[in-house]
Amino acid sequence: MQRLTNRQILLGITGGIAAYKAAELVRELRKAKAEVRVVMTAAAQEFITPLTLQALSGNPVHYSMLDPEAEAGMGHIELARWADIILVAPASADFIARLTQGMGNDLLTTLCLASDAPLAICPAMNQAMWRDEMTQANIQRLIDLKGKKFHHFGPADGEQACGDIGPGRMLDPSLIAEQCAKLFTSKSLSGLDVVITAGPTREAIDPVRFISNHSSGKMGYALADAARDAGARVTIISGPVRLPYPEKIKVIQVESASDMLAASLEQQQSCDIFIAAAAVADYRPLQVAQQKIKKSGEQMQMSLVKNPDIVATIAQLEDSPFVVGFAAETQDVATYARGKLTKKNLNMIIANDVSNSDIGFNSDSNSVTVFWGENQQDFPRMSKSTLAHELIELIAHQYSKNTNSEKK
Numbered sequence: 001m002q003r004l005t006n007r008q009i010l011l012g013i014t015g016g017i018a019a020y021k022a023a024e025l026v027r028e029l030r031k032a033k034a035e036v037r038v039v040m041t042a043a044a045q046e047f048i049t050p051l052t053l054q055a056l057s058g059n060p061v062h063y064s065m066l067d068p069e070a071e072a073g074m075g076h077i078e079l080a081r082w083a084d085i086i087l088v089a090p091a092s093a094d095f096i097a098r099l100t101q102g103m104g105n106d107l108l109t110t111l112c113l114a115s116d117a118p119l120a121i122c123p124a125m126n127q128a129m130w131r132d133e134m135t136q137a138n139i140q141r142l143i144d145l146k147g148k149k150f151h152h153f154g155p156a157d158g159e160q161a162c163g164d165i166g167p168g169r170m171l172d173p174s175l176i177a178e179q180c181a182k183l184f185t186s187k188s189l190s191g192l193d194v195v196i197t198a199g200p201t202r203e204a205i206d207p208v209r210f211i212s213n214h215s216s217g218k219m220g221y222a223l224a225d226a227a228r229d230a231g232a233r234v235t236i237i238s239g240p241v242r243l244p245y246p247e248k249i250k251v252i253q254v255e256s257a258s259d260m261l262a263a264s265l266e267q268q269q270s271c272d273i274f275i276a277a278a279a280v281a282d283y284r285p286l287q288v289a290q291q292k293i294k295k296s297g298e299q300m301q302m303s304l305v306k307n308p309d310i311v312a313t314i315a316q317l318e319d320s321p322f323v324v325g326f327a328a329e330t331q332d333v334a335t336y337a338r339g340k341l342t343k344k345n346l347n348m349i350i351a352n353d354v355s356n357s358d359i360g361f362n363s364d365s366n367s368v369t370v371f372w373g374e375n376q377q378d379f380p381r382m383s384k385s386t387l388a389h390e391l392i393e394l395i396a397h398q399y400s401k402n403t404n405s406e407k408k
Contacts, residue, residue: 003184004032004177005191006233006248010083010117011036012108013053015043017161018090018124018170022048025089025173026056032177033191033233037079039063039108041095065107076107080115087180088112089153090124090170093135100138118183120151122176127166130155153179187231188396194232195271195321196224197264197278197310199239201257205302206289214361215279217241219326222388223277224249230392235271237263239278257281257307268314268321273399275324276311277350279361283307312344322399324348330355334369334376341371348372348398350391372398 009029013022022038029036036057040050050061065076088095088108095108104110112119119142129135142150154171171179198220202210217238225246228234235250237260245251252267254260257280268274283304293300315323325346327337330353337351352359352368359366359381367381370391377394379387 003181003190003231004029004034005231006228007034007184008082008084008248009034009036009180010079010086010111010115011038011057012086012088012091012095012111013038013040013044013048014088014090014092014095014108015041015046016090016092016124016170017047019044019047021170021173022089023052023056025176026053028173028177029180030057032181035059037062037082039079039111041106041108043092043094062107065110076110077114080111080117083111083115083117085118085120085180085183086112086115087120087122087176089122089173089176091121091152093123093125093129093132096121096123096135096138096142100141118149118151119146120153120180120183122153122170123155123168124170125155125168126162127160127164127168130168131166151179151183187229188393188400189227189273190231192232192272192399193235193270194224194227194273194275195235195237195264195267196220196227196275197237197239197260197280198224199241200279201239201260201281201307202255203257203281203284203307204255204288205285206291206293208292211281211284212240213279213281215239215241216362217243217278218362218364218384219366219388220275220277221246222384223275223392225385226388226392227273227275229389230396232273235267237267237278257284257310261308261310261313264310264314268317271321273324273395274311274314274321275395276314277326278310279326279328280310281307309344311346315345315347322347322395322402324350324395327351328354328361334371337369337371347402348395370394 037059038053038057038061040063054061104113155167156169156171157167158169159165199217200213200215202212204210221243224234224236237252252263284307286303286305311325323346327340329336333351333353337349341349349371350368366384366387368379370377
């Protein structure tokens with residue numbers, strides 16, 4: 001169920017004997033690598049404890065709109081925005097009726113009203129209650145009101161806790177997880193781990209001064225957004241930038257090239273694709289002054305030492321991921337890019353001409369040429385966001401071809 005990878009699922013639990021199955025459902029969703037947050041009604045807590053679901057989901061359980069601690073951590077409006085889907089299992093007849101009437105008289109119904117995410121319910125009730133005209137009318141009204149954003153899984157047919165036989169049993173948790181996965185489109189990087197370096201590095205001269213460059217990190221962050229949208233679990237290893245953290249992406253902040261190398265070596269152990277978009281300083285001071293260097297004379301000399309080549313280091317590992325490098329050049333772009341592609345043992349390299357002030361560093365647009373093997377593809381000037389999505393699709397395609405060829 002790779003389609004659930006990195007998905008944010010808000011699981012609502014209402015009162016009913018089937019509430020005990022919610023524990024297994026959380027396990028199924030977490031096994032599929034979804035992130036799960038649980039919201040319980042007061043009646044649900046009579047059947048299963050919040051502590052059980054907190055232990056299984058790895059997140060605090062929410063059950064009250066009037067809980068100051070919960071609101072300080074993730075308020076109910078933020079929780080509504082957080083969800084990729086709201087899944088209610090079990091969904092009692094009472095909950096369905098209240099939802100149909102647009103009531104927001106507890107946290108779960110309020111979240112359903114406040115969220116734009118799709119809503120999926122798993123009805124669970126006595127067979128006579130399910131067959132009742134009012135319940136059927138409520139289900140039909142939800143279908144009419146919400147259209148494609150509403151789904152109901154089940155109920156199943158069979159023996160019920162009360163002894164009756166008929167429709168009304170909540171579906172098996174594994175089937176619910178499968179049905180939930182089908183609501184998400186399979187994407188080009190679904191289930192993959194992508195690590196992206198972004199921004200500049202800073203190489204300290206003394207406690208006040210440092211060597212750096214003009215990289216804004218915009219291209220790296222745009223690539224991270226695009227990789228996330230393609231279904232990947234994304235980690236950014238970011239130098240100092242003035243950009244907001246992207247949603248649903250892990251960010252590791254670093255300063256120097258040495259810091260970035262250490263973080264890259266750690267993260268590459270579990271990644272499938274490594275994209276080196278950072279503008280890493282080529283050199284660093286041989287010695288870093290412990291105190292601010294005072295002005296003395298008209299000239300100042302400083303010895304520099306070469307920094308480690310991060311992308312080459314990752315590419316030359318025995319079990320290296322699929323590695324994509326960047327080449328920011330001011331002349332002979334194609335020649336230098338192809339040279340780096342071969343010398344550093346990269347799978348692909350993305351080259352751009354940073355001598356053009358309208359593109360590249362600090363700009364919101366870019367134009368690049370991508371090289372791999374004997375092939376190349378030009379991308380004309382466009383916004384970095386649009387370009388990033390096109391680059392990610394190309395990278396995903398080449399990664400897939402590379403992986404398939406290795407299996408043969």
